[in-house]
Amino acid sequence: MTMYFAKLRYYPGDPLEEIRESDLKSFEKEYRVKISYEKIENRETKDGLLMERTLDKRIEDISQEVIALSSDQEDTFSKCIIALYKKYRSPRTPYSLMGSNDAGQKIAKKLMNRHGGW
């Protein structure tokens, strides 16, 4: 049985709307996938702007919101990703799927081109 696991890393300004855990719970229920959410916030207000030095940081440690989803069903996994992309758009950078497994990454990446909202 193939396990599909993807991590979608959204950086400040990337999601089309605020990511709410309550919305993710609804997706979890509707598509019968497992979803977890993590928010990393390292920005500090400076000159009225939220700022952060990211140049020499690990990708996983900079400010971001990570939606992780997993399923053993390709169909529901794909449909949930499409729904997430529709709501938030797909993540944007080449490393925004870092931490996904190969099967999950392949699907998440393929769907970006068709449904990513860009």
Next chain:
Amino acid sequence: MKPCTPTPPQIMERRGLNMKILALNGSFRKNGNTEILLKQALMGAETEGAKVEILRLTDYRIGPCRGCALCLFRENVCQVQDDDVRFIFSKVDECDGMILGAPCYFLELTAVVKQLIDRCWILGHKIGKVEKPATVIVPYATRGWIPYVSFQSTLLLNLMGLTKINEITICTQGISEVVLDQEAMDLAYDLGKEIALAIRAKDFTYHGDLGICPSCHDRLVRILQDNETIECPTCGVRGNLSVKDGKISAQFEGKAWAQSRFRPDVQYNHFTYHIAPSKDYFLRTKEERKIKTEKYKEYLKT
């Protein structure tokens, strides 16, 4: 005869006598339409007390960006040291306002403008830069052959930290023929006066055709794959199209401006979260890349 006493600096500034206006000419032709229109605009600016200067970009060496990313990862270091781009950027830094002129040959501005755009990585994002006005003059030959001229000038000016306050396109063709079009010459002259007045008033309100995009005022629209959303390809602001009584209308939500890629905070996020962290990924994948790129090194070697 009464000796002439020097004007105090504060009064000079108030009258705009210290303002410097730079014209960048993106045309190779000497005394061609672009140069004539730029000079006409500078003459207009001079009547408002501006000191003026013009640079023909093709007189300077503007090499291609080498894509080394040192300017991003080592902060403000450009590997291309043997050309004149730093000089051009220093001139832009010194001026209080700029007029960009470039002809349109094939749908867009000349290659030298794009070459300069690519070199703007070194300028980084806009935060901390002094806001200055700029205006644009584009001579072109055939109506309908200029769809991409506005986006290129918007991009260059924004990367340089300049705010576009107007833009004119002039339909003219053969070398120096524009002098036969008094209306065009008057427009250029007024454009020069306008930028000088904007500098003096510190008012950088947009004076040109308001267009479609609420941010850059261009009329280009991209229809996204959902076939529901439109986007200004230059600014990235999003909205919707509708047709009423046969008229196409583009609506952009109030929050559209918040998405504009030229807002300082959006630019900051782009550099901070999309560009800078790629260094970590690059370093992590070093060994894997080394192995996988091996076979390309000798293949069709040039």
